[in-house]
Amino acid sequence: MVNARILVVDDNKSVLSALEILLQFEFSQVETLSNPNQLSSYPQLNEVDLVLLDMNFSAGVNTGNEGLFWLKEIRKKTPNTSVIMMTAYGAVDLAVEALKEGAADFILKPWNNDKLMATVKSAFQLRQSKKEISRLKKKHSGLKQLINEDRNYIIGNSRAILNVLNLVRKVGKTDVNVLITGENGTGKELIARELHRTSKRKNEVFIGVDMGSISENLLESELFGHMKGAFTDAKENRMGKFEAANEGSLFLDEMGNLSLQAQSKLLSAIQNKAVVRVGSNQAVPVDIRLICATNCNLEKMVSEGLFREDLLYRINTIHIEVPPLRERGEDILLLADFFLKRFTQKYDKAGLRINQAAQEKLMQYNWPGNIRELQHTMERAVILNEGNVLKPTDFILQAKIGALPDTSPKTLDEMEQQMISHALEQHDGNYSAAAEQLGITRQTLYNKMRKRKEK
Structure with missing residues (x-):
C-alpha cells in the first residue's frame, strides 16, 4: 500500500463511495468532500498528495x-499537490484548459478502474517528483549560501586599499576575466570574493581552487571532472570545479604553479566555454565568471617560456594588484584591532588591549607575510598574554623592524637575560610569578638578577 493522502471532491455521494472503496486498497489515507466550498478551510490541505476534483x-x-x-x-494554496479533474462531459477544449491551469490529468465518467488507478498512480508520482524538486532546490539554495558565506572582511581606510576596492566595484558588475596579483597573505581571495559579491552572479556559487595544492596527474580531473572507469580510482561519474561553478564564479589561485600542459588544457576550456570530462568525448558547456590569482610575475614567466602568453591575455582582461600591508599605513592598526577583538572573544580574554609602544612596534615592522602574518601574530599574542595589556614583548616578530637596530640575542647569556626581562615585564615585576613561568625557583631568579647587576 502506498503511503499517500488522497482527497476526492464530488457532489455525487455514489461517486465518493465508489472511489473511496477503490482507492483504499492502494493508498493509506482516502478522504472525501461533497461540497467544494469546504476546500477553503480544509485542514492541512498542503499535506494532501492528490485531489480528484469534479468539474461540475x-x-x-x-x-x-x-x-x-x-x-x-487549490493551486494557490498548495501548488505541488497533483489534481486530477473528473467530468461526465468529455469536451477536448475543457480538458486542455484544465491542463493549462495546472491539472495533472483528466478522467471521464464513467471510468475504467484499471485506467483510473494508473492515472492516479502517475499523478501521485508527479506529486512526489515535485516534492523532491522542491527539497533539492531548498538544499541547493542552502548549500550556495553556505559556500558563499564569508566571515572575513576587507578592512582599511588607506588610499592604497580604497583604490583597489573602487576598481573592484567597477569591475564586479561585469563578467570580464580578472587577474589578481600580490604578495602572499595580502588577501587576494578576499578581493575575489568581493568581485563575486558585487556581481550579478552573487546569488550563485563561488568556487575556489588552490592550483598549487593539486598534483599534476589529478588536476584535469579536479577542474574538468571524469567519467566512471576513466582511471583506477574513478568509481563513479564526477563533475569538476568548472561544472560546479556553472552560472557562478570560479577562483583559480596560484596560477603560476601550472605546468605548460595544464595551461594548454585550461586555455582550451576558457576559449571554448566548455569542458570535456576525463574519459569522455562530449563537451559540457559552462557559464562561469573566471577570477585568477598569483604571487608570481607572469609576464616574466612568459618571457622565460614558463607561461603561455595567450593564456595570460585570456585571464588578464582586468588586472588588480593588491598592495602589501607595509604600504597600507594605519590599516595595520585597524586590522590588528579587528583580530584582537576576534581572538579575545574566541579565547575568552575580554578587555585585552594593545599599548602605545606595541602599536608603534607593529607599525614599524615590515610584515613580509602581510595580513596572514599579522593575523597569526595577534592570535599568538592573545593566547600567551596573561595580563590585560599587550606590550611590545608580546609580539614575537620574525623579521627586522624597519630602521630599528637588531636586538635579537646573539649568545645564550643574552637570550637568558631577554627571557628574564620578558617574564618580569609580563608579571609587572612579580619575581614569584616570573620564576614560575621560567621554570626556576624564586631564589635562582634572584641569583641570576644579582649576577647581571654585578657585570
Whole structure:
C-alpha cells in the first residue's frame, strides 16, 4: 500500500463511495468532500498528495467553470499537490484548459478502474517528483549560501586599499576575466570574493581552487571532472570545479604553479566555454565568471617560456594588484584591532588591549607575510598574554623592524637575560610569578638578577 493522502471532491455521494472503496486498497489515507466550498478551510490541505476534483457541482451546469475555479484555488494554496479533474462531459477544449491551469490529468465518467488507478498512480508520482524538486532546490539554495558565506572582511581606510576596492566595484558588475596579483597573505581571495559579491552572479556559487595544492596527474580531473572507469580510482561519474561553478564564479589561485600542459588544457576550456570530462568525448558547456590569482610575475614567466602568453591575455582582461600591508599605513592598526577583538572573544580574554609602544612596534615592522602574518601574530599574542595589556614583548616578530637596530640575542647569556626581562615585564615585576613561568625557583631568579647587576 502506498503511503499517500488522497482527497476526492464530488457532489455525487455514489461517486465518493465508489472511489473511496477503490482507492483504499492502494493508498493509506482516502478522504472525501461533497461540497467544494469546504476546500477553503480544509485542514492541512498542503499535506494532501492528490485531489480528484469534479468539474461540475451545480445541477444542470456542465461548463466545467466551477471545477476550473476550484482547481485554481487549490493551486494557490498548495501548488505541488497533483489534481486530477473528473467530468461526465468529455469536451477536448475543457480538458486542455484544465491542463493549462495546472491539472495533472483528466478522467471521464464513467471510468475504467484499471485506467483510473494508473492515472492516479502517475499523478501521485508527479506529486512526489515535485516534492523532491522542491527539497533539492531548498538544499541547493542552502548549500550556495553556505559556500558563499564569508566571515572575513576587507578592512582599511588607506588610499592604497580604497583604490583597489573602487576598481573592484567597477569591475564586479561585469563578467570580464580578472587577474589578481600580490604578495602572499595580502588577501587576494578576499578581493575575489568581493568581485563575486558585487556581481550579478552573487546569488550563485563561488568556487575556489588552490592550483598549487593539486598534483599534476589529478588536476584535469579536479577542474574538468571524469567519467566512471576513466582511471583506477574513478568509481563513479564526477563533475569538476568548472561544472560546479556553472552560472557562478570560479577562483583559480596560484596560477603560476601550472605546468605548460595544464595551461594548454585550461586555455582550451576558457576559449571554448566548455569542458570535456576525463574519459569522455562530449563537451559540457559552462557559464562561469573566471577570477585568477598569483604571487608570481607572469609576464616574466612568459618571457622565460614558463607561461603561455595567450593564456595570460585570456585571464588578464582586468588586472588588480593588491598592495602589501607595509604600504597600507594605519590599516595595520585597524586590522590588528579587528583580530584582537576576534581572538579575545574566541579565547575568552575580554578587555585585552594593545599599548602605545606595541602599536608603534607593529607599525614599524615590515610584515613580509602581510595580513596572514599579522593575523597569526595577534592570535599568538592573545593566547600567551596573561595580563590585560599587550606590550611590545608580546609580539614575537620574525623579521627586522624597519630602521630599528637588531636586538635579537646573539649568545645564550643574552637570550637568558631577554627571557628574564620578558617574564618580569609580563608579571609587572612579580619575581614569584616570573620564576614560575621560567621554570626556576624564586631564589635562582634572584641569583641570576644579582649576577647581571654585578657585570
